[in-house]
Amino acid sequence: MYQALFFLFAASAVGFAINLLIQRHPIHSALSLIGVMGSLASLYLMLGAEFLAVVQVIVYAGAVMVLFVFVIMLLNADKEEPSDRSKMAKYLGLPLLFLLLAMITVVIYRQFPEDAMVQFGDFPGQTAAIGRLLFRDFLLPFEVISILILIAIIGAIVLAKKEP
Amino acid sequence: MQTSDLIRILPEIILAVAGIVVMLLGAFQKQNAGRMHPAIALLGLLGAAGAIAYQYPWRSLDPAFGGMLELDAFSAFFHILFFLVAALVVLSSSEYVAQERLASGEYHALLLFATMGMGLMASSNDLIMIFIGLEISSLASYILVGFRRGVATSSESSLKYFLLGSFATAFLLYGIALMFGATGATNLTEIHLALQAEQNTVTAMASPQLTPLVGPVPTALVGLSIALLFVGFAFKVSAVPFQIWTPDVYQGAPTPVTAFLSTGSKAAAFAVFLRVFMVALEGSAQDWVWLLWVSGLLSMVLGNLAALLQTNIKRMLAYSSIAHAGYILVAFTAHSEEGVAAVMFYLAAYALMNIGAFAVVSHFGNRGERYVEMEHYAGLGYRAPLLAASMTVFLLSLIGIPLTGGFFGKFYIFRAALHADLVWLTVLGVLNSAIAAYYYLRVIVFMYMHPAAEQIPVERVRPAMGFVLIFSMAATFLLGIFPQAVLDFASQAAALLLENLGNGVL
Numbered sequence: 284m285y286q287a288l289f290f291l292f293a294a295s296a297v298g299f300a301i302n303l304l305i306q307r308h309p310i311h312s313a314l315s316l317i318g319v320m321g322s323l324a325s326l327y328l329m330l331g332a333e334f335l336a337v338v339q340v341i342v343y344a345g346a347v348m349v350l351f352v353f354v355i356m357l358l359n360a361d362k363e364e365p366s367d368r369s370k371m372a373k374y375l376g377l378p379l380l381f382l383l384l385a386m387i388t389v390v391i392y393r394q395f396p397e398d399a400m401v402q403f404g405d406f407p408g409q410t411a412a413i414g415r416l417l418f419r420d421f422l423l424p425f426e427v428i429s430i431l432i433l434i435a436i437i438g439a440i441v442l443a444k445k446e447p
Numbered sequence: 448m449q450t451s452d453l454i455r456i457l458p459e460i461i462l463a464v465a466g467i468v469v470m471l472l473g474a475f476q477k478q479n480a481g482r483m484h485p486a487i488a489l490l491g492l493l494g495a496a497g498a499i500a501y502q503y504p505w506r507s508l509d510p511a512f513g514g515m516l517e518l519d520a521f522s523a524f525f526h527i528l529f530f531l532v533a534a535l536v537v538l539s540s541s542e543y544v545a546q547e548r549l550a551s552g553e554y555h556a557l558l559l560f561a562t563m564g565m566g567l568m569a570s571s572n573d574l575i576m577i578f579i580g581l582e583i584s585s586l587a588s589y590i591l592v593g594f595r596r597g598v599a600t601s602s603e604s605s606l607k608y609f610l611l612g613s614f615a616t617a618f619l620l621y622g623i624a625l626m627f628g629a630t631g632a633t634n635l636t637e638i639h640l641a642l643q644a645e646q647n648t649v650t651a652m653a654s655p656q657l658t659p660l661v662g663p664v665p666t667a668l669v670g671l672s673i674a675l676l677f678v679g680f681a682f683k684v685s686a687v688p689f690q691i692w693t694p695d696v697y698q699g700a701p702t703p704v705t706a707f708l709s710t711g712s713k714a715a716a717f718a719v720f721l722r723v724f725m726v727a728l729e730g731s732a733q734d735w736v737w738l739l740w741v742s743g744l745l746s747m748v749l750g751n752l753a754a755l756l757q758t759n760i761k762r763m764l765a766y767s768s769i770a771h772a773g774y775i776l777v778a779f780t781a782h783s784e785e786g787v788a789a790v791m792f793y794l795a796a797y798a799l800m801n802i803g804a805f806a807v808v809s810h811f812g813n814r815g816e817r818y819v820e821m822e823h824y825a826g827l828g829y830r831a832p833l834l835a836a837s838m839t840v841f842l843l844s845l846i847g848i849p850l851t852g853g854f855f856g857k858f859y860i861f862r863a864a865l866h867a868d869l870v871w872l873t874v875l876g877v878l879n880s881a882i883a884a885y886y887y888l889r890v891i892v893f894m895y896m897h898p899a900a901e902q903i904p905v906e907r908v909r910p911a912m913g914f915v916l917i918f919s920m921a922a923t924f925l926l927g928i929f930p931q932a933v934l935d936f937a938s939q940a941a942a943l944l945l946e947n948l949g950n951g952v953l
Contacts, residue, residue, distance in 0.1 A: 387671060390667045390668060391668065394665040394667050394668050395665070422512070423456070423515050423576065424515070424575050424576055424579050427459075427567065427576075427580075430463055430560060430563065430583055431579065431582055433467075433560070434557065434560050434587050434590070435586060437470065437553055437556060437557060437590070438557075438590035440553070441550055441553045441557075441594070442590065442593055442596065
């Protein structure tokens with residue numbers, strides 16, 4: 284049952300991701316991205332990471348995507364014209380990418396015997412544990428991230444405001 | 448969290464507060480706010496340096512925030528270097544910011560935040576903290592690079608830097624995730640212990656569901672993680688083959704920002720690179736030394752050969768910065784205490800001479816950076832003798848002529864490499880620095896021996912800029928004549944960084 288669901292969501296995540304790349308219109312790409320996020324959220328849920336799944340839906344599929352769509356709407360973005368792609372990226376990039384992916388897959392597959400791999404659905408809820416980690420052991424990174432967000436806000440304003 | 452923890456991050460807190468004050472000042476005070484920004488930024492940097500000095504001696508025996516931060520001599524060395532670099536950049540950019548009408552408040556605030564991120568990078572002992580520090584400094588630099596909004600190349604280089612930088616960060620993050628998967632730890636010291644004992648630390652998390660994962664550390668996974676971490680760090684230090692962004696970004700960015708990127712950011716990236724590889728991964732050195740060997744050699748060769756062909760000074764200095772990353776990687780390849788000390792010394796010497804060189808380029812560039820081509824420098828030796836003389840000093844130091852900081856930097860690097868039996872790498876490195884002499888000397892030849900085709904205007908040097916030039920020149924000579932004090936500091940820091948590991952103590 285879990286296995287069937289896993290393949291369903293994994294396949295749809297990959298399918299949406301490919302669709303995202305080949306669509307010419309930004310809106311279609313944005314909608315495919317929602318599909319990717321949703322499928323990933325389902326995968327997280329099956330692994331017992333219910334907090335991550337919910338955050339994935341609220342933050343990525345919700346907030347970030349709304350921003351994406353707004354920007355596309357405000358810019359009135361139209362179909363993208365294919366630009367001159369570099370030959371090197373075309374003939375060297377893709378094969379190298381697949382080589383890298385294959386290597387990662389082989390290493391991970393070889394390293395872990397099948398019974399050591401993660402079993403679906405047998406993790407208990409761990410939201411409380413995440414909270415404890417976040418606000419006790421990882422308090423400093425959590426607080427410091429606020430500066431990161433501040434920088435992003437300043438950057439958006441500086442780069443976008445009207446010249447005085 | 449205790450008071451001692453807060454004192455450990457006091458330098459970063461001071462910088463963050465100074466950055467916020469600078470940023471808010473513009474909102475409340477409309478007139479003449481621009482004059483206040485550099486002063487507050489400098490005060491913040493001074494305060495942060497004071498907070499570092501206050502914690503002397505830097506022998507962190509109880510790491511702050513449960514092992515997240517280590518304020519040891521290594522991190523103190525880099526903190527002081529970053530504050531110095533940031534202060535010199537603030538001083539040398541006051542002219543530039545006014546003449547290009549950049550948003551002064553935001554410029555100085557971002558500079559302070561970037562410095563804070565670099566400080567966090569230097570002192571963090573945890574991969575999560577390292578990642579966040581790296582992101583803070585990178586994000587601020589992406590924005591600073593695009594600060595000349597009216598100029599197409601500036602925006603273009605900012606976008607390029609942002610896209611490629613995010614991509615490299617993704618590699619780094621994946622490497623961190625795999626390292627956590629393999630060892631069950633993100634703390635560098637814990638990773639070191641896990642790799643040494645060849646047992647991962649997942650048990651510590653006391654989760655019965657994870658028991659299948661407890662056991663020996665999967666070595667191939669560690670290797671994969673090392674490769675991915677290497678990609679992330681090599682991008683940040685602009686080592687070949689991850690250097691593609693460097694020339695475009697260095698050319699398009701405002702010149703003072705370029706100076707900041709090529710000295711401060713590079714030093715910060717090398718600081719985490721050193722700490723992660725020498726502290727956490729020293730045990731698996733045989734896996735990564737050859738990566739550094741190849742990358743170091745390629746960086747030297749490619750950087751120097753490409754620099755030969757450049758006519759734009761900023762672009763030439765960008766390629767030279769790739770070559771210098773190569774020299775530093777030579778010392779890193781030695782992965783010894785001496786090698787770490789040589790890297791630290793070189794970063795300090797390189798920062799001072801490069802900031803000086805970029806300050807001169809920024810001053811000559813004039814409004815809109817119009818005069819940054821090699822031919823514009825023709826005849827400047829006679830029309831602006833003092834500026835040309837200081838440029839000559841910085842370029843000679845970049846070559847590595849004796850009596851300058853660059854000489855001892857290279858000397859220590861090649862000595863460390865020879866002591867680690869890297870004969871071939873040393874020979875090729877020395878040959879490379881001979882090639883490099885050509886393009887640095889070419890600028891000097893242009894300044895003194897070519898008749899000026901076009902009389903470019905040379906503005907009067909303001910006191911702030913004059914101070915930067917005199918300071919960097921004096922420091923370059925000082926490092927070239929009395930290098931011992933700085934080298935001793937670096938050696939002690941390197942010894943302390945590695946010695947703690949031998950005992951297995953934190």
